[in-house]
Amino acid sequence: MLPERKVIPIRPEPMAATVAGEGARGVDGEMISLYASHEKIYPRSVSGLFSRWRWAMVVLTQLVFYGLPWLAWGQRQAVLFDLGARRFYIFRLVLYPQDFIYLTGLLVISALSLFLFTAVAGRLWCGYACPQTVYTEIFLWIEKQVEGDRSARMRRDERAWSLDWLWRKSAKHGLWLAAALWTGFTFVGYFTPVRELGRELMQASLSAWELFWTLFYGFATYGNAGFMREQVCKHMCPYARFQSAMFDRDTLIVTYDQGRGEPRGGRSRKAGLAALNLGACVDCSLCVQVCPTGIDIRRGLQYECIGCGACADVCDTVMDKMGYARGLVKYSTENAMSLRWTRAQTMGHVLRPRIVIYTMVLGAIGFAMLVSLSLRTPFKVDVVHDRGVTARIVGAGQIENVYRMQLMNATESVQQYKLSVNGLPGLVISSETLVSVAATQSRWVAVRLQLPPEAGVPGSHTIRFEIDSLDAAGHLSERSVFLVPQP
Amino acid sequence: MSDFTSNFWSVFVTVVTLVSMVACLLLLWFTGKARAMPATDNTTGHVWDGDLREMNNPLPRWWAWLFVLTVIFGLVYLALYPGLGNYAGTLGWTSTGQQQAELDKGNAEVAPLYAKFTAMAPEAVAADPQAMAIGERLFMNNCAQCHGSDARGSKGIPNLTDTDWLHGGAPATIKETLTQGRLGNMPPMAAALGGADDVKNVAQYVLSLSGSPHDSLRAALGKPKFAVCAACHGADGKGNPTLGAPNLTDDIWLHGYGEAAILAMINNGKVNQMPAQADKLTEAQIHVLASYVWGFSNKGLAATK
Numbered sequence: 041m042l043p044e045r046k047v048i049p050i051r052p053e054p055m056a057a058t059v060a061g062e063g064a065r066g067v068d069g070e071m072i073s074l075y076a077s078h079e080k081i082y083p084r085s086v087s088g089l090f091s092r093w094r095w096a097m098v099v100l101t102q103l104v105f106y107g108l109p110w111l112a113w114g115q116r117q118a119v120l121f122d123l124g125a126r127r128f129y130i131f132r133l134v135l136y137p138q139d140f141i142y143l144t145g146l147l148v149i150s151a152l153s154l155f156l157f158t159a160v161a162g163r164l165w166c167g168y169a170c171p172q173t174v175y176t177e178i179f180l181w182i183e184k185q186v187e188g189d190r191s192a193r194m195r196r197d198e199r200a201w202s203l204d205w206l207w208r209k210s211a212k213h214g215l216w217l218a219a220a221l222w223t224g225f226t227f228v229g230y231f232t233p234v235r236e237l238g239r240e241l242m243q244a245s246l247s248a249w250e251l252f253w254t255l256f257y258g259f260a261t262y263g264n265a266g267f268m269r270e271q272v273c274k275h276m277c278p279y280a281r282f283q284s285a286m287f288d289r290d291t292l293i294v295t296y297d298q299g300r301g302e303p304r305g306g307r308s309r310k311a312g313l314a315a316l317n318l319g320a321c322v323d324c325s326l327c328v329q330v331c332p333t334g335i336d337i338r339r340g341l342q343y344e345c346i347g348c349g350a351c352a353d354v355c356d357t358v359m360d361k362m363g364y365a366r367g368l369v370k371y372s373t374e375n376a377m378s379l380r381w382t383r384a385q386t387m388g389h390v391l392r393p394r395i396v397i398y399t400m401v402l403g404a405i406g407f408a409m410l411v412s413l414s415l416r417t418p419f420k421v422d423v424v425h426d427r428g429v430t431a432r433i434v435g436a437g438q439i440e441n442v443y444r445m446q447l448m449n450a451t452e453s454v455q456q457y458k459l460s461v462n463g464l465p466g467l468v469i470s471s472e473t474l475v476s477v478a479a480t481q482s483r484w485v486a487v488r489l490q491l492p493p494e495a496g497v498p499g500s501h502t503i504r505f506e507i508d509s510l511d512a513a514g515h516l517s518e519r520s521v522f523l524v525p526q527p
Numbered sequence: 528m529s530d531f532t533s534n535f536w537s538v539f540v541t542v543v544t545l546v547s548m549v550a551c552l553l554l555l556w557f558t559g560k561a562r563a564m565p566a567t568d569n570t571t572g573h574v575w576d577g578d579l580r581e582m583n584n585p586l587p588r589w590w591a592w593l594f595v596l597t598v599i600f601g602l603v604y605l606a607l608y609p610g611l612g613n614y615a616g617t618l619g620w621t622s623t624g625q626q627q628a629e630l631d632k633g634n635a636e637v638a639p640l641y642a643k644f645t646a647m648a649p650e651a652v653a654a655d656p657q658a659m660a661i662g663e664r665l666f667m668n669n670c671a672q673c674h675g676s677d678a679r680g681s682k683g684i685p686n687l688t689d690t691d692w693l694h695g696g697a698p699a700t701i702k703e704t705l706t707q708g709r710l711g712n713m714p715p716m717a718a719a720l721g722g723a724d725d726v727k728n729v730a731q732y733v734l735s736l737s738g739s740p741h742d743s744l745r746a747a748l749g750k751p752k753f754a755v756c757a758a759c760h761g762a763d764g765k766g767n768p769t770l771g772a773p774n775l776t777d778d779i780w781l782h783g784y785g786e787a788a789i790l791a792m793i794n795n796g797k798v799n800q801m802p803a804q805a806d807k808l809t810e811a812q813i814h815v816l817a818s819y820v821w822g823f824s825n826k827g828l829a830a831t832k
Binding site for chain 2: 070071072073074075076077078271275426427428429430431432433434435437440442444471486488
C-alpha cells in the first residue's frame with residue numbers, strides 16, 4: 041500500500057497557468073517588489089451565531105480585564121502585582137518571585153490549551169479571544185456607530201474633506217483614544233493599586249512610570265486595534281503561524297462548500313435552483329466584505345484566515361433570504377468536505393489520538409497545579425551557610441557553625457516560626473529558636489548551631505533545619521551542612 | 528580608548544561598522560524584488576515537494592521602512608554615543624560617568640537621612656530602627672566577611688557581641704577602629720622567656736589566670752617569668768586596651784584555647800590586622816556602623832540613653 045500523500049492545507053487560488061512547464065514559469069515571470077502599499081480593509085458589520093459568540097467572549101474577557109483591578113480582598117486589591125516589593129497578590133494567595141513555577145505552569149497550560157483548541161477547531165483563539173481581535177471588534181463597533189458601516193466609511197474616505205468628515209473622524213478618534221487610555225490605565229492598575237492611581241489621575245500627580253505605561257499601553261491599543269488590525273495577524277504574530285501547523289485533516293475550519301456552491305453566479309430570487317444550472321453561491325461577495333483580513337474564503341483555507349466565522353454568519357443570512365439550506369460556508373473539516381461526511385461523522389472524528397493526548401496532559405498539569413496550590417506551605421525558607429565563618433570553637437570547646445536563614449512569610453499576618461535542627465547527635469541551636477516575621481515580609485536571621493566538644497568527626501555533615509509555623513499550620517525542612525574543623 | 532596602541536583598530540572598527548550599515552541597506556534593496564507572475568497564478572515559480580508553490584504575498588511597505596528606520600537609528604546612535612572606534616560621541620557619555628552620576632544621585636538621596644543620624648549620639652542611633660536596618664546592611668556588606676553574619680567572629684577574628692574589647696568598646700573607640708583599622712602585634716617571646724620549658728611554664732600560668740585546668744606546679748614556676756609579658760598584658764594579666772593587649776584572665780580565647788594554642792602564640796607571635804574602612808565608607812556610614820556594632824553588646828542601654 042502506498043503511503044498517503046502529505047497534504048499541505050494551504051491551497052492557493054485555483055491556478056490558470058499550471059499547464060505551463062515549471063521551468064518556463066520562472067522565465068515568464070516579471071520582476072515585482074516584495075513590498076506593497078497596504079490596502080485598508082473596511083470590514084462590514086455582521087450578526088449571527090459566531091458573531092454572538094465573539095461578542096460574548098469580548099464581554100467576558102473585558103469584564104474580567106477592566107473589572108478585576110477594582111475588586112477588593114480584605115484591606116487590599118484582590119489582584120495586584122507589586123513589582124516594586126516583588127509580591128504578587130491573587131485573591132487569597134501571596135506569591136513570591138520564588139513561586140515562578142506557578143507562572144510556568146500557567147504558561148504551559150495556556151500553550152497546551154492553544155494546541156488543543158487549535159487541533160479541534162482551528163484558530164479559535166484568534167477568532168474569539170485574542171486581544172487583537174477583541175479590541176479590533178470594540179474599535180470597529182465604535183467606528184460603525186460614528187462613521188456608519190462599510191460602504192459609508194469607504195465613500196467618506198474617497199470624498200474630499202468636509203465638515204461631516206471632520207466631526208465624524210474627530211469623534212471616532214476621540215472615542216478610540218478614550219477607550220485606549222482607559223485600557224492603558226486599567227493595565228497599570230494591575231501593578232499599582234488602581235484606586236490610588238485613580239486619585240493620582242484626578243490630582244494629575246501620576247508618577248513618570250505610571251504615566252509612561254498608561255500612555256504606552258494606551259497607544260499600543262489605539263494603534264493595534266485602530267490601524268494595524270489584520271496586519272498584526274498577517275505579518276507580526278508568531279502564534280498565527282504555528283497554529284496553522286497544528287491543523288490536520290480532521291480539524292474544524294471555516295470552509296466554503298465548493299461542491300455545493302459552484303458554479304457560482306447571480307440569479308433572481310424567484311428562480312428555482314435546479315433549473316439554473318448554478319451552484320448555491322449567489323456570488324454576492326458579502327463573505328469578502330465582512331472578512332476582517334480581506335480574503336475570499338471561497339479560495340479555500342488561507343494563512344490570513346483567523347477563523348472568526350464572519351463569512352459563515354453572513355452567508356447563512358443570504359442562504360436564508362434565498363430559501364437555500366444554511367452552511368454553504370461553515371465550520372467543517374478537510375476530510376468531511378472531500379469525503380462528504382455527515383455532521384455526525386465529522387464530530388465522530390473530533391476524538392482522535394492527538395486530542396486525547398493534549399486533553400490528558402492538560403488535565404494532568406492542571407490537576408497538579410491545583411493540588412500544588414492547595415498544599416502550598418504559606419512560608420518559604422532559604423538557608424545559606426555563613427561565608428565568612430566556616431566553623432569556630434567557643435566556650436569550653438563547642439563547635440559552632442553560623443547560617444543565614446531567610447524566612448519568607450506568604451501570609452498577610454505576623455507569623456511566628458519555630459526552628460529546630462537534626463542530623464547530628466547533640467546538635468542544638470544556640471541562637472533564638474522563635475522568629476517572628478511581619479506580614480508578607482521576608483527576614484534574614486543569623487542562626488548558630490552548636491555541637492558538643494569532640495562530638496563530630498572532622499568534615500562536612502548533612503543536617504536538616506526543621507521550621508514550623510506556629511500560627512498558620514505548616515512545616516518545612518531545609519537541608520544544609522555542618523562543618524567540623526580538623527583539630 | 529587607550530586600549531588601542533595604534534589608530535589602526537579604531538579606523539578598522541569605524542569602516543567595518545559603516546560598511547555593514549550600508550550593506551544592510553543594499554541587501555534590503557536587492558532582496559526587495561523577486562520574479563513572480565502576478566498576472567497568472569501569482570506564484571514565484573518556486574516549487575518544493577512536487578506541489579508546494581511559493582506564493583507572492585507582499586509585505587506592507589511600512590515594513591521595509593522599519594528596516595531603514597533601524598539603520599537611521601543606528602547612525603544617530605553612533606553620532607551621539609561612543610561606538611565608531613575612538614569617536615566619543617557628541618553626548619560625551621561614558622559608562623563610568625553614568626555610574627558616578629547614579630552614585631551621586633543615590634548619595635544625594637540618602638544624604639538627609641545620614642545627616643539626621645550624624646547629628647544624633649551613637650547611643651540614640653543604636654535605638655533607631657531605621658538606622659539599625661541601614662547598619663545591618665552595612666555590616667553584611669563590609670564586616671560579615673570576617674566577623675561572620677552574627678558578628679561573633681571566629682578564630683583570630685574578634686567576637687563583637689560580647690563585652691570583651693581589645694581596644695575598648697566606647698562608641699568613639701569603635702569609630703576609631705573602623706576609620707583607621709587596628710594592628711595587633713604579639714611578638715615571639717620564646718627567646719625572652721628562656722628555654723622551651725620556661726615557655727611551657729608560662730603557658731600553664733596563663734591558663735591558671737582564667738581558672739582553666741592547669742598544672743599548678745608549672746604555673747608557679749612560670750609566674751615570675753610572666754613579668755616579661757606584663758609589659759603589655761599587665762602584672763595581673765588583665766591586658767591593656769591602649770595597646771590592644773588582650774585580657775588573659777577571662778575565658779575568651781581569640782587565638783585558640785588550650786596549652787597548644789598558647790604555646791604557639793608565645794613561640795611564633797602573631798600580627799593581626801583590622802583593615803581601615805575610611806576610604807571605603809563615608810564618615811556618616813561609619814557613624815551608623817559604629818553605633819550598630821556598639822549596640823550588639825549594649826542592647827539594654829541603647830534604648831534608655
